[in-house]
Amino acid sequence: MSGLAFRDVTLHVAGKKLLGPLSLDLAPGAVVTIMGPSGSGKSSLLAYLCGTLDRAFAATGSAMLDGTDLTGVAPEKRRIGILFQDDLLFPHLSVAGNLAFAIPANAPDRKVLVDAALAEAELDGYGARDPTTLSGGQRARVSLMRALLAEPRAILLDEPFSKLDADLRGKMREFVFAHIRMRKIPCLMVTHDEADAAAAGGYILRL
Amino acid sequence: MLRLAPPATLLIFLAPIVAGLLGTALPAFGWFPALGGHEFGFAVFARLFAQPGLGTSVALTLFTGFLATALSLTLALAFCAAAYGTRGFATAQRFLAPLLATPHAALAIGFAFLVAPSGWIARLISPELSGWTRPPDIATIQDPLGLAFVAGLMLKETPYLLLCLVAAIGQADLARSLATARMLGYGKFTAWAKIAIPRLYPQIRLPVYAVLAFALSNVDVALILVPTNPPSLSVLIVRWISDPHLDLFLPATAAGLLLFALVVVSIGVWRLGEIAIAHLARDWLTNGERGSRGAIRNSTARAMLALLFGLAIAALIALAVWSFTLSWRFPDALPDRWTNANWLREAPSLAAPATTTLFVALCATAIAILLSVLCLENEIRTGKRATKALALLYAPLLIPQVSFLIGAQTLLVRLNLDGGFVALVWAHLLFVLPYVFLALADPWRALDPRYARIAACLGASPLRVFFAVKIPLLLRPLMVAAAIGFAVSAALYLPTLFAGSGRWTSLTTEAVTLASGGDRRVLGVYAFTQAALPLIVYAMALALPAFLYRNRKGMA
Missing domain, CATH: 1.10.3720.10 (MetI-like)
Incomplete structure (x- = not known):
């Protein structure tokens, strides 16, 4: 079966339960929002799904992506993309360099893919620029494009809009969700902003 | 792996x-089977303690080691207190890396070129100010108290401790604490002494011990600047080891252990000093004394550091000048004939x-x-x-x-x-x-x-x-x-x-x-x-x- 699913995921830290047990099924194209206060383990759940959970945490339960068990799979083999509240563009690479970093090594026409991504982000001709010369909104769009260029089979959003200016946030939500729906991949967002959940428009799980 | x-x-x-x-x-x-030693005992130590001048060497080592460490630390702390947050502090930081990259020995040699009786400073003030027409008979380097050695060590150890302090300041959120103290009416220097030093010192403790150990045991700076007879303990050991007769090899090993013990005990004594000062300062920290604005103290600390950095830079320039000198008569301020022949x-x-x-x-x-x-x-x-x-x-x-x-x-x-x-x-x-x-x-x-x-x-x-x-x-x-x-x-x-x-x-x-x-x-x-x-x-x-x-x- 396709999509992202996890069963009875429980996270412990220092012997105390942080989150769970939690089970969810996300069909391709579905957007699910998890809402909860800070410290409720939302971000750790995403790290668990990515395979980058800090060793201080103990996790039980299982996660499946497109029918394969993710247990023990290295982060770089999972093909799960993630966006944080910071754009985390690599400061040593140009805008195009950041996008090219994400394209699988064997893909032909890397330059065409980069240019197409720049066009989608309404940033034609910005490829050679230093990421620091872009505005916050532009950087956020590059960050999303970078995540999508890696051809993820699911995408996770970790409070992706919380650091943007209020007037930009609405536009960015539209941009992000439009692009994710176009790709028809499951999307799991964690946030504590009700407006994020409303914009996502899918199922909302409150912790 | x-x-x-x-x-x-x-x-x-x-x-x-x-x-x-x-x-x-x-x-x-x-x-030491090679030299016929097969029995454990204290005979070698007895021979060591019978060496003439050993007591003087130990005293010189301890005196210069503690003095150089205490002065370097005091100057580094006082400069931070006087200059933190000013342009002078930023300027000083820019000099730290190049000063620290310069080898001790080169600085010590350049320093000797400056302050020796026939050094550049004596030449600059002669004969007009000093009246000297030939180098005066004063031991300005290799002086019996080892003060030139102390100064030579300070040229490197003060910037080193300053660098450690800068790193420690970066980790502690000092600016707001200091601002709070200033708003409560504390003078700049006193605010630093009462708020910053207690928080910074634990972070630079190991570097301070390293400076103390280095000052007590250094050889290369000492060879250039300590008195020759008797020298500091470390120089004495190296002299004995390199003696072609092997007679002094065994006492040298005992002296090596003695130096090790001196460093361990000195670090212990320094630690006790820290505890004593912390104890004595406990009431002072909260007695409410705000301190005067301390303008003289501030400018003294800044002037001392500027002098120290100036000496280090002048020392490097002195090396360069001498390397291009063909002849340089004594009271002249500069060489009278220059050449690149030395280099060639x-x-x-x-x-x-x-x-x-x-x-x-x-x-x-x-x-x-x-x-x-x-x-x-x-x-x-x-x-x-x-x-x-x-x-x-x-x-x-x-x-x-x-x-x-x-x-x-x-x-x-x-x-x-x-x-x-x-x-x-x-x-x-x-x-x-x-x-x-x-x-x-x-x-x-x-x-x-x-x-x-x-x-x-x-x-x-x-x-x-x-x-x-x-x-x-x-x-x-x-x-x-x-x-x-x-x-x-x-x-x-x-x-x-x-x-x-x-x-x-x-x-x-x-x-x-x-x-x-x-x-x-x-x-x-x-x-x-x-x-x-x-x-x-x-x-x-x-x-x-x-x-x-x-x-x-x-x-x-």
Whole structure:
């Protein structure tokens, strides 16, 4: 079966339960929002799904992506993309360099893919620029494009809009969700902003 | 594999030091079959204590060691108190790196060129101000109290402690605490003394101990600046070891242990002093005295530091001037005839020690960077900080070099490794690694871990994350650490002498050897080259990331 699913995921830290047990099924194209206060383990759940959970945490339960068990799979083999509240563009690479970093090594026409991504982000001709010369909104769009260029089979959003200016946030939500729906991949967002959940428009799980 | 990095590093590192100390201790307690010693006892110590002048040497060592450490620390703290947050503080910071990259010996030689009776300062004030028409008969260097030695040590140790303080200030959120104290009516200096010092001192404690150990046991600066008869204990030991008759070898091993004991006890005494001061200051911290504005105190501290930095820079200029001198009559302020002949004449004989210096420094630095990076990566991947174990990296900085190098050398002879390039690089690594690790640790740990995570989520393998993300992001601290490692190695005297068994000469050993001779022009050439090499490497290390990332503001 396709999509992202996890069963009875429980996270412990220092012997105390942080989150769970939690089970969810996300069909391709579905957007699910998890809402909860800070410290409720939302971000750790995403790290668990990515395979980058800090060793201080103990996790039980299982996660499946497109029918394969993710247990023990290295982060770089999972093909799960993630966006944080910071754009985390690599400061040593140009805008195009950041996008090219994400394209699988064997893909032909890397330059065409980069240019197409720049066009989608309404940033034609910005490829050679230093990421620091872009505005916050532009950087956020590059960050999303970078995540999508890696051809993820699911995408996770970790409070992706919380650091943007209020007037930009609405536009960015539209941009992000439009692009994710176009790709028809499951999307799991964690946030504590009700407006994020409303914009996502899918199922909302409150912790 | 990565897991083995910290224990392997410590093993490469500590095993030889422990073995070296044992190698010093066994003959000191009578066990040295090669010289017919088969019985444990205190006979060697008895011979040591019977040496004439030993008491004076020990007294000189303790006096200069404590004075140099106390003055360096006081000046560094007072300058921070007086200048923190001002433009002067930022200016001073810019001078720190080049000063620290300059070898001790070069600074000491240049300092001697300045303050010797026939030095530049005497020439500048003669005959108009002083009335001297020939060098006065005053011991301004190699003075019986060792004050020139203290000043020579301060030239390097004050900037070093200042650098440690700057790093500690960066970690503590001092600005707001100090602002709060100022709003409560505390003067700048008093606010610093009551708020900042109690929080900063614990962070610079180990560096202070390292300075104390260094001041008590240093050989190269001492050879240039301490009185010759009797000299400080460390110089005495080196003199005995290099004596062609082996009579004094056994007392030298006992003296090596004595110096080790002196350093251990001195650090203990210093610790007790810290406790006493903390105890005495407890009421003072909260007695509400705000302190006057302290303008005189502030300007004194700033003037003293400016004087110290000025002396260091003038010392380097003196080296350069002498290297281009053909003749320079005494009371003249400048040489009357200049020449490049000194350089042309010495160039062929400079080549070998310069090459040795370069290669040993590059090898030791490369190994140190590799080991440090492996340890730090292991720490990040396992999430376990081996802080306590890695504190042992400080050991070579706290143990007198001569104390374990005597034993290490006999060990190397036994293993037939003495005088080999491997032994030389290893001996340098002992001192390069702690500085490289310390320089890398903070930036490495401070790198936002999400860069590596997001790269992994984009499909990058751990190796690609390491080489395409972490190394480029940390290129600047890597280069700075490499430059520091290079400077440390280039400056090492005793390890080169001992592990090299006299078969390898570096710029430092050559300069120190020449310093006991007379020709300032030749010495100027060697000491200036010795100072210039690490400075050039430092400039290149800073230039590379600046050039590569000239269009990347986020990498500044």
